[in-house]
Amino acid sequence: MIFEAVSTIAAAGLAGYSYLKSKGTGTSDSDKIQKIFANAEWQGKKGESIRLQRKQKFEGGYEYVYQLPLGFDRKKIEEKKYILEDGLNVRNQSFEINFSDLKDLKFNKTIVSQLKNLIKTKRKKKEIEVSFDGMLKIKIYDEPMPNIIEWRESLLIPNSWSVPIGITRKGDIVRHDFDNSKHLIVAGATGYGKSVILKLIVTTLIRQQPETVTLSLIDLKGGSAFHRFKDCKQRKHYSRDPETAEQVLKEVQNKMNHSFLKVVDKGYEDVKEAGIKERHFIIIDEAADLSDFPESMKIITDIARRGRSAGYYLIFCTQYPTAQVIPSQTKRNIIARLCYVVDTETASRVVLDEGGAEQLHDLPGRGIYKAGPKRYTLQSPFISNKQIASIIAPYIMENPKDGGDGQKSSETTKNRKHSLILEEV
Numbered sequence: 001m002i003f004e005a006v007s008t009i010a011a012a013g014l015a016g017y018s019y020l021k022s023k024g025t026g027t028s029d030s031d032k033i034q035k036i037f038a039n040a041e042w043q044g045k046k047g048e049s050i051r052l053q054r055k056q057k058f059e060g061g062y063e064y065v066y067q068l069p070l071g072f073d074r075k076k077i078e079e080k081k082y083i084l085e086d087g088l089n090v091r092n093q094s095f096e097i098n099f100s101d102l103k104d105l106k107f108n109k110t111i112v113s114q115l116k117n118l119i120k121t122k123r124k125k126k127e128i129e130v131s132f133d134g135m136l137k138i139k140i141y142d143e144p145m146p147n148i149i150e151w152r153e154s155l156l157i158p159n160s161w162s163v164p165i166g167i168t169r170k171g172d173i174v175r176h177d178f179d180n181s182k183h184l185i186v187a188g189a190t191g192y193g194k195s196v197i198l199k200l201i202v203t204t205l206i207r208q209q210p211e212t213v214t215l216s217l218i219d220l221k222g223g224s225a226f227h228r229f230k231d232c233k234q235r236k237h238y239s240r241d242p243e244t245a246e247q248v249l250k251e252v253q254n255k256m257n258h259s260f261l262k263v264v265d266k267g268y269e270d271v272k273e274a275g276i277k278e279r280h281f282i283i284i285d286e287a288a289d290l291s292d293f294p295e296s297m298k299i300i301t302d303i304a305r306r307g308r309s310a311g312y313y314l315i316f317c318t319q320y321p322t323a324q325v326i327p328s329q330t331k332r333n334i335i336a337r338l339c340y341v342v343d344t345e346t347a348s349r350v351v352l353d354e355g356g357a358e359q360l361h362d363l364p365g366r367g368i369y370k371a372g373p374k375r376y377t378l379q380s381p382f383i384s385n386k387q388i389a390s391i392i393a394p395y396i397m398e399n400p401k402d403g404g405d406g407q408k409s410s411e412t413t414k415n416r417k418h419s420l421i422l423e424e425v
């Protein structure tokens with residue numbers, strides 16, 4: 001049985017609604033776009049409006065391409081994209097409910113709230129992406145991306161160095177394969193999922209390669225991201241402040257030099273070709289805290305440059321994507337980038353070499369992954385601390401080396417200027 005539930009409740013926010021209502025809602029998305037532009041007074045200097053050049057279907061939605069009036073300030077749209085999105089979601093809503101949706105309903109006194117929940121789930125919100133390349137391009141997607149994707153065991157590929165970092169709108173799993181694109185930059189504004197993805201990566205590596213992975217964890221956010229891994233047998237170094245981080249980096253560089261010579265002197269291109277199974281990951285959460293430590297930054301650049309052959313892979317994470325924090329030499333050697341929501345197009349460009357991350361949906365875990373010509377908008381899986389604890393439990397040592405601290409306990413924090421020091425309880 002299929003029946004149609006019709007609701008006149010606008011799914012949009014009030015902002016978009018008010019930009020539509022003065023002229024009535026249009027019937028098609030292109031009508032709506034024109035009306036929203038007119039009502040928001042997004043026009044040229046003499047009141048000229050945008051002109052639709054073409055509308056084209058792509059898998060998952062439609063793209064509208066407009067010619068902008070001369071002298072049009074595109075910042076107006078970039079800063080207020082929500083008006084467009086809200087306006088496009090003002091509509092009489094129509095959606096299908098079928099048998100499989102109804103079979104779980106319980107016919108008791110909660111039936112009304114169950115139905116309300118069902119309708120809420122079924123009501124789809126259109127998502128849009130806006131870009132400019134001389135023309136204004138508005139992509140309207142048929143289906144919203146899920147707000148949360150729970151981590152699950154089936155995302156893993158045992159014995160590989162490939163880590164799941166997101167799911168695309170089409171449902172494809174995007175993986176970062178460290179044996180192909182060795183290093184990774186992770187960036188994004190505060191609270192958009194950087195630490196969660198780092199924890200997911202570390203957990204995945206321990207799970208998939210428990211005997212061959214070595215971890216040097218530099219957690220300059222005071223330990224909130226990595227402290228749970230400090231007693232794992234795979235953990236080699238653990239540092240929570242820039243001074244000990246520098247020591248750690250020096251030790252890692254020494255070891256890397258040995259490994260590098262072993263591989264290169266024997267004529268191999270990298271550890272994979274040399275048949276060496278071990279890989280060493282240097283993971284830095286909040287690399288901005290090292291930007292005033294030139295020696296550390298030099299070593300990071302060296303790891304980014306030579307580590308690929310030696311099996312020393314760098315994950316460089318920051319919430320301050322500026323040219324000072326991500327030096328161009330480091331960036332040049334790290335092709336793969338994962339960028340969550342950032343504040344400005346400039347920040348997006350520093351990370352991805354293009355805008356776009358400032359336009360992402362305002363959701364934790366929503367990001368853009370770019371590795372050479374590959375580029376995906378994705379939602380990263382969410383792994384809970386409880387899931388992490390149960391996965392790493394078999395690898396926790398009762399008497400960890402260096403008491404599990406991995407650093408001198410009296411290290412000062414005087415040079416840490418970007419981060420709060422927080423201990424997670």
Ligand SMILES: Nc1ncnc2c1ncn2[C@@H]1O[C@H](COP(=O)(O)OP(=O)(O)OP(=O)(O)O)[C@@H](O)[C@H]1O
Nearest residue numbers: 148190191192193194195196319364365380381382
């Ligand atoms: N992939 C995700 N899916 C859904 N929710 C997420 C995801 N990642 C993070 N979150 C939510 O966002 C919160 C903040 O995430 P996280 O601590 O990773 O942010 P962050 O970018 O590291 O922030 P900061 O730079 O301030 O430390 C998490 O506690 C969680 O509730």
